[in-house]
Amino acid sequence: MAENQKIYDFTSIEKKWQEYWERENTFRAEDDSEKAKYYALDMFPYPSGAGLHIGHPEGYVASDILARYKKACGFNVLHPMGWDAFGLPAEQYAIKTGTHPSVTTRANVDNFRRQIKSIGFAIDWDREINTTDSIYYKWTQWIFLKLFQRGLAYVDEKPVWWCPNLRAVLANEEVVDGKSEVGNHPVERRNLRQVVLRITAYAEKLLEGLDDLDWPDSTKRQQKAWIGKSEGAQVQFEIAGLDEKLEVYTTRPDTLFGATYMVVAPEHPLLKKLVISEKENDVQTYVEAAAKKSDLDRTDLAKDKSGVFTGSYCINPVNGEQIPVWVADYVLISYGTGAIMAVPAHDERDHEFAEKYQIEIRRVIGPQDGEEEKSKLPYSGPGVMVNSGEYDGMEAIACKSKIISDLEEKGVGKGAINYKLRDWIFSRQRYWGEPIPLVWVSKEDYENAKNTKGIVKESLPHDPVTSDKDGETLYALPVPSSELPLKLPEVENYQPAGTGESPLATISEWLDIWFNLETGKSVSRNQVKPDGDNWVSATRETNTMPQWAGSCWYHLRYLDPQNEDQLVDPAKEAYWGSPDFYIGGAEHAVLHLLYARFWHRFLYDEGVLKNPEPYRKLFHQGLILGEDGNKMSKSVGNVVSPDVVIDAYGADSLRLFEMFLGPLEAVKPWSEKGIEGVHRFLKKVHRECLQTEKHLQGEESNKETLKVLHETILKVTEAIEDLRFNVAISQMMILINQLQKVESYSKESIKTLIQLLAPFAPHLSEELWESLGGKPSIANEPWPQARKELLVADEITIVFQVNGKLRGEGQFPKDVDKDSVISAAKADAKVQSFLEGKEIVKEIYVPGKLVNLAAKG
């Protein structure tokens, strides 16, 4: 019996306290608390079939330590968890096995929940959410309707990545180096009808909003680069012999005099008119070849530029010169105006092209005396203008705005801003996603809808959203919010339709409906048309939403997960606001984090939310590599499962070691030996707690112990605040080493250590807290306060340096004056030996720390 007590039986301890927390609702977040709130959010996982691997919990442990620490500091803490459960793998599995994705998803979620619970997080499980629940995706659809109503959704034919193996369309960001991100299959271009969100309308707001965010710099930079704002001018060039103008965008209007040719993209609408008859064959061949190239060929690989002269000439508005117009695929139709003025002297790309086709290269930014670097072309920096008529001699940068206003005066140009950001292709031709709540009707029925009072009319955008199908133009009507959720229908076959459409397109009883223009209600068309006036024939939108949709707003739903009438109760949103801490992988730097900012900002503009930004403080945990230093992967066989680690060492050791591995943001390898180290530390703590004969009543009487104790309180507190958990753990190890070393210590001292340890190793801490006579739960105990006055020793050590090298040290009273320290240093035998034959030229004293004698000779 006594023997058993001394063993650190983590398995039963962890089971005991996990059950306790669940039974007592220890970590329930109160909606109507007087306390200040603290909201710690993890990027929620996609529950894959493989289960959790050791990398997943890293961020969760970090946020959990913060959550438990903040609770101890008196905050009302919310630390929730949920499932981003729509997505491709469950659908792929369904295609292979016929198992409904909801079945797979449920099993995977159950397994993930079990694994996460086994690590002992301070999660309020009453707030668990799942993006595939219709009570959740009702509101995802609701947000879409709002976007639709505000004209931020439209439908367009877009060239998209089609993956024959996955039989699915992929977004740009899901294609890496010409292969699908999932499964690494080859992909090709196809034109398909897509629902698109006008995120570009939010480019400026998304850019500006970044300034106030406490985010890693690199992530902000990535978003900035992704949005890609540039300022310049749009300039119109007359076309010789044509009554049309060619408009270009340039960031360098100051180099207008150096434009020696023009380029239009192969898809440019004016190209047909520009081509003279002798060039028609050449140009047509070129354009066709360009159309066959994928974006990859046109950008990444094709460093070699190519193009064809159209035979036409433009007239340079600043000097009346005629310059040739070329077509070349290094100019993209999707950016700016799809046409450029080429200035080979001051643009690398134009320079390369001009050299290849022997087009004139004319310098307009000149080198001045001693400016070597400007004499080599192409040169794209600042400088003084030359060969530029009236502008000669001016600073090019200053000249930009002058030229723009001169162009404006002449009516041939204007200042302009462009963004690299493209609209967001929001549709997926898949089954396992949120159905997009739109139906398609004829023009006539659309006009009727506009004239029919009711919720459908109220939800319509100002301009119609249309799409051409089989030569007919169809008009989009919303399935109004009163009809949400629009649930996924059952389907027999999960294979996408061969056309690239989603499997939903094959279920005609769902697809073809009678739609009521007044109420938005619908009835399958294989039933009789209902009585009444406003029933029209309609076809449902078959696309579903991308996986990003559900994660765009989940941080809001945790605040009010069961609300059937509102996305979130405004009172709850007002109290909880946005997360105080958000942690997740850096791989989401631009996609999830930009899309979520877009939706959140939009909801703010709509008056639904009180904060414009969703994630004020963001942190990226670093990858945990396999023990061999490689990325953990099944194929390499270096994956470590938390289940195995918990079996062998317990959840507390797992938690502690994930944090002890190194800085939270660093990429670092797993180590089996390393976890034994922290496990040993926990055993040591366990042993010390049970050695009650060492525990004394009253205050700590050993000065050294008292000092280390308060140093530890201070350092652990600071380290948690700074997310430097590895340092916090080191310091607790120093304290336990001290307690182990001395013969006895105050019981309060070890109780304090247990409190500091509680956020890191909560199960063991609860157990030991109880055994030391504390009242459960330790999670409710206030955080220990360091007494800083104890950290100042009466005696201090001051080191002596000669020429910056350590040569001795001395003990001094803490309020010693400079002169006595310096004379003591000079009197030190070793210091003297290094001063011999030298002259002291400078004496430096850093109070309480060191003396440095600079000597020469």
Add this chain to the structure above:
RNA sequence: GCCCGAGUGGCGGAAUUGGUAGACGCAGCGGACUUAAAAUCCGUUGGCCGCAAGGCCGUGGGGGUUCAAGUCCCCCCUUGGGCACCA
């Protein structure tokens, strides 16, 4: 190619503002306890020279600023990440 970040013992890392480099842990070595092992504890561990006292060198490489540099500046190397014809 461009833009960021990182390089510290055998290993993971510490040194937050320029002020004793290598805390803490792992691994190693020596020892205690034990019939033995496990567990635990104690000591030791950057390199070179030296019997020792001690000295010299040392934070990717080279230069610089400073009384003092892992920390600041310049150049270079290696490595991780992001972007990549956006005019």
